[in-house]
Amino acid sequence: MRKTHAHDDAQSINNVLERRAFQLIAISCLAVFLCAVLTLLEGDILICQLLISSVPPLSFCLYLAHKKHTKLSSEGFIWTLTFLLLSILWLSNGFFNAGLLALPCILIFAAMLGTSSSFGAILALFSLNIALMGYLHSRGIFVFSHITNEKTRPIISIIIIGVSGFSMRLLIKDYTHAIRRLGRENAKVKESEKAIAFLANHDSLTELPNRTLANERFQEAVQRLTLSHSNKKIALMFIDLDDFKTINDSLGHAAGDRYLVAIAERLRDATRPRDTVCRLGGDEFLLILEGLDHERDASLVAGAIQKRISRPVITGQHKLVCSASIGISVYPNDGERYNELVKKADIAMYRSKEVGRNTFHYYCVSMNSDALDRMQLLDDLRTALKNNELYVEYQPIVLLATGKMVGAEALVRWQHPTRGIIGPDMFIPLAEKSGLIVDIGAWVLERACHDIAGLQHHHATDFYVAVNVSTLQLKRDDFKKRVENVLASTPISPQSLELEITESELLSDSAEFDEAITQLKAMGISLAIDDFGTGYSNLGYVQKIKVSKLKIDRSFVHGIQGNSDNQAIVRAVHNIADGLIMSTVAEGVEHACELDFLKRLGITHGQGYFWSRPVAIECLIHLLQEPHTTSLNNELFLS
Template structure:
């Protein structure tokens, strides 16, 4: 086996040469000789030296001087080869093979021809040649040996060089044969150990490769965190379910599940806790479905549930109810009870499509509809959702084109100090007039901007334009006015938000005290540490902070104490009904009293008539805005309003 070209031992030997950077003079020279190969060659050369020293002593003792002379010459050659092993191992091997063949052939000539014991060494010499010599040496060595054997046969048959053994056999012949066999056996054992070692290494490498392939297959089809099928495997299984559904004429349900507010949990408890929560959610989802169903993790906090062989949609609803119930129970993560809710979108084949891509897309649309509906709920796909998505994409493209054009402009609604009636500021409100669609409500295009990522560019434009307009008012003699700018939660959470405000103030020249940033209550309930630092930094620069639409969110007094808040803006839904609904009137009055206790200014939105204004003044509200004084006006019209309604407004 060691003599076959292509085996590991042969491949190892073929990689050897005399010098690492020697030019390739023959195709059978290889780059370098490994240290283990050189050690083995040195061991064999010393073994040969020892054996021929013994036979040399024996031949000298019995008077075979010609043979002894040949053996002495061979020993010298072997010793020379030993000196070459370190630097030129290939030369040492080739020299040894040729010298052995030549000397052994001459010994056969001087002794008994084909009956000489030297012939026994030819198989071992072939093995040596194949293992240690160059790639083309074996055929030449074999051909030479065959030629020698044929030559001795011809010489014997012609009587020129008879090969008949002497009679009786001398004891020397027994000793030499035993020595040849022992040396050959030892040589074969050494080579076989190398072969066995190489085979073990190959087997270990094969097993490691198989394990690697198995691991790669797992990574390619499984989520590394939860062990659930990943997107690729889920698509494959959905394809199989659809094929079965075509044959059996039944239904397939595709449920797209997204955890609500997972980012808040991940940021507050850490990513390790978030991963632990995802694993618990994965186990819970698997416990809600049949063994034949598939629960997959797509990415982050998104999961996919595939159910086949359904006869009616009631089975889907029952699974959704079970999911909702189990997810509503607290999960224990690092000793903390965490509440989780999920938004679920459902697409059903064949009603909503019969191909993988369509069903996944429809389930995704339905999931976003569930989020828009307040989260912690589910929605089945409806064809109208496609129209909604198309409209969203069209509107997002139009809004991107409108940025930086006259289609977008800021309107300003004046804010009035109720005690004196003077104008103390204005709220900046963005307006969009599409050239074909006409005016588009902010309630319509702001959510589109948030989903498409345009809210950052839009918010930056509003901030810079409002600062420029406010500074222009100051140059026109209205130095006491401030401008209030609404900030989206997505815009506020960007790392460059503080830098954006600093740049807007610097480029416009507006003092920081003349800028008010309006935030929603829901924003203040998440990422408390980041929000605290950001608001404190803004307040330290002089920027004022207002809570917009107060009363419609959590209305938590804790964050009012914790954050650097200056003003509360009472939501217009309460203000407009306060003269007709005693509960709303009581709520407005309670908010005003609470704000005064916390040394916060109160601004009432949606003041539309005199009775409401009178009641607000009685309650001690500081300021108001609404149609009672003016709607939101374009910048030039607002400046005219300032000029005609200063110093007092009725």
Template sequence: MRRPGEKFIRNLPLQRKLMLIIMGCCTATLFVSSLFFVAREAKVLYRNQQEYLVSLADMIGRNSAPALAFNDPKPALDTIRPVTEKGNILAVYILNKDGRLFVRYQAAGQVHTALPLEGLPDWASQDQVAEAVRQVTSEAYTSSFLSGYASVVRPIRLDGEQIGTVVIHANASGFLNSLRWNVLVALGFMAVTFLVFCLFSARLQLMISAPLLGLLAAMKEISASKNFALRVTKPCDDEIGLLYDGFNEMLHEIEERDQILRQRQAHLQQLAHYDPLTRLPNRTLFYDRLAQALFHAERAREAVAVIFIDLDHFKDINDTLGHRTGDLLLIEVAGRLGTVVRSCDTVARLGGDEFTIFCQNVANEENAALVAQKLVALFATPFRLGSSEIRVTASVGVTLFPHHGKTVDELLMNADIAMYHAKGCGKNVFALFDKRMNEHASERVTLLADLRQAVELGQFVLHYQPKVDLLTGKVTSVESLVRWMHPRLGMLAPDKFIRLAEESGMIAELTAWVLRTACLQAKAWQDANLAPVRVAVNLSPFHFQRQDVKQSVCAVLEATGLDPTLLEIEITESALMQNDEYTCRVLRELREMGITISVDDFGTGYSSLSYLHRFPINTLKIDRTFILNMMKSSEDQAIVTAIIAMAKSLKMQIVAEGVESVDQLEALKDQGCHEIQGFLVSRPVNAERVARFFTDEDHLQLQNSAAQPLAEGTAQHLVNGKA
């Protein structure tokens, strides 16, 4: 435990500590040296005084020895009387051999009652005299300082034999005066030296403390200003100078680390509030800004438009052209969006291909719709990315504060609903939010929840649509088409739930079920000794992303025992182009197993025709949109002709989808198309009804003999007739 004085000293300022140390050391040194000097002088003075008294006592002893020998006090008294007349001698005593007072004489006017032998009578006993002599002997030194007299006791000898003792008492005032003078000189010397030391100490401590205090002041200034670029000037080259060098080096390191920290903080701030790709505000910053805008709009009673933008078919661009191209496209889109809004508005990227905008002080829905029209029009001009030119459209959803919501989450949710409504209306349009859209969105959420249980509950069924050879009229294969027997909504076509399955990740499980069920059905037809007809299954691009296509197909073929030559795999152009190295390899391995490979809906994707020769493809299926319009549009007619010519040059089979009339049939036959599929032959039907097409009959004979184009009812009649 520290003592209070120690704590007090520790808390003193540095200047006072240095002064205290220096002055303390100096004072102690002066005191010790002065004490030594005074003590030495006192010893010298005392020795001189004693030597004088000893010599005087010896002289008295020699002169009074005969008187003692003859026991004659008178000569002894005559001997000492002249001595006592000296000014400093107080008294002289001579003792005989027996230790009794022989003679004594005291100087006139020098009475000193404190003398030990003075109070003894002449007839004092031997013991009393001996005790007094012992007292004089023991107090001989201290009496000079304390009692003011000096004493000496010397034996008187005659022929080597002690015959008496002489005792002299002298006044010590001279000794004391000299001692006082020496003390005063020492004190004066100490005082002068102390003053000199004070001045020297002040200068010395200033030399030590001033640089340290300057360093302390610099530290306080840097701490207050946070300016680590400041430096202190080195005052000297000693240890304090080294301390300054170390301090400057420390400041340099702190400055560098502070700069790095500031850069990292700025980077983290950027990452926390801005999208790293487009440099637009991210979701967090957008929410914050929109919340503030809604607060001010509510106080000013103004409207705020919240706009949700989603690029159409952006996933296909990523899959076919690569993510790098997709990123460049997003950067260009962000740049264009910024040209439409005002400086007070905010454009943000929520993630993926989703962008959001809020516009402040919007007068009404018409103004919001005008902004949405400008946004849609931005995508009319192609995007040039290096040497490539890409066309992309966007679906836009618009909601208005406070009419369609009063919170950030509510407005964004309604804008998202409006955007999905725009996509449902054909994409590349905008839609203003309407409360009825909520009902559709709610139904979509319910449908998604039902979809998760549909496979487990066995609610999916497969229908099959035959493909017919144009030369023989015979069925070559049937395409498996999934239907959902919803307990509440009835039979649902794929366009009602496939997109939901893709968004929810259910597509892999659903595709696996379709592949397994179709292979089991094909194996049942094979075991029933029906004509060998391939069953076609459309594989989701998700399987190619997971890179488990071959494993899934081989596992199903092994489990069902189906001959691989009776299986046909249909893939879309987007699945064909994504990860093309893996896709090319796995398709070649499947084809080597005997499986037929077809490209479904050809002509609607982003792939180049020049890529096709790299892939082991057996069949191209022309998309139904070209077939439906080929009799009305010369452009679609030209596309169909070009696809057929190109496929023939690559030695691929051609299947035309969506054939519904005899005119389309004849035109396709004239152009050399190999197979057709559509309502002209049959709608998708269940396995039992489609099995009736597995005959050697010419299923196109009736159509070829008809005089007028077949209407939908006629096609249905043909289906029913074959069922």
């Protein structure tokens, strides 16, 4: 953009110079012609011839100016006038001639249109000639006459003064215009500098201070406390919006941005003018509360903030609601350095997430050990694949109408060498946050396809396997290639593979995601939406990608026979699936009464403890061989 403005300015200047050169040459040609006429009337044939002889070169300069050859035409113009004027002075009455008045005019032309060297040369040439005329005249060597034509001299003087004055007017006009334009450009530069300085220290979306300015504000607050010798506290409050990702994924980033702007305004309203509200990035905010009498005073602010955030935000046709998990650290109790206190507030916020969200916690030393434990667990997870600590279990998927086992969902498990079995609810979030889910997901996909290929070969050719995939996997450029390689290396058809995507991930607003879905469908792989009904559903998008199944979350299935709300939700999901020609899978079926109710609703598939817990591939094969043994009370599968 700046290059474009600079180019436009340069072009504008060139246009002015071209226009001025043409105007001044044209005016000078007219003045020379008028002077020639006057000298002819005086009877001064020699001077008249000189003036007329200058018309062709001046006309050529005018032609060059018309053709935009500004530099060449300007140089030719001022030197033609210079030699013309000097010739007239020497051949007439020297410095007594009215043409002497034209010297300043030519100098103005040289200053406006010529180069610095040309201006200096012409000024020197004029000075030397006038000095020489004076010297020769005083010595009597070359005597110039004082006698002038009293009739034509005033007219010629008026012409020369008129041309000089008009030229000066043009110069001053251009100069004034340039000064004004420079002033405007200077003002724009200052505004740009202010904007750059603002962007360097503020978040561009919410206009709140960013991390850099937050650090400065904290240092200033500490300095004020130090200078006042006060025992007051400074609290750092780390705020993370719960389930904001669902809003972003389901309604798009534009709606998410509007929501963040609204939350930022509420945070400003909930704090004092001397407090600082910062946006750290994403859905994370930081409050710096200074001048607290007691560290527990921050609890009142935290409670007020959670109330404000929990109120719905209306954006367009949507009513958006989030809660907030908050962590608090206090200066100087928990530390004196900004980065240390932010980290500890973050750790305290993580504890709020762990205990159910929508609450706040102060940092305490024991939280550090928990954070270190998570870091160690993540480090162990990095080597779990290499050490063969991960394994896959399978939970059967049953056709409710016949009781036939038609598929199974592959579920990853972790056998830690010292901690024993670690549940997926502990390590899967760590894997997703760190990006390890990509490698883990690829391994699970390969393992599941290999196991089911063996099962199909010996027992059930139409058996399929359902594998969970994450958004991170789908957005990888090599995901399609990985799936193709797995299918090529195992004797399993694409129709035997079903990929399960959670509802919020399916609605991810991403071109890469859409492209991956399209490619998988083209390969013949079926798609299922897992945990349907727990997020913000976009039925238009569901229809667009034509998924095969909707999996009803277990929270709606549990105790459905006595819960009218859950019955209504399950019935609605079934109607949606039926209208879009999809199958439905009820997760978490545990009791016969639940099964009977689901069958009456028309649900097509089910999985849950009623048939089997997740089991190893060998136990799954055993279930296929002896289906009559599959029940909730079978000790083999409950162990």
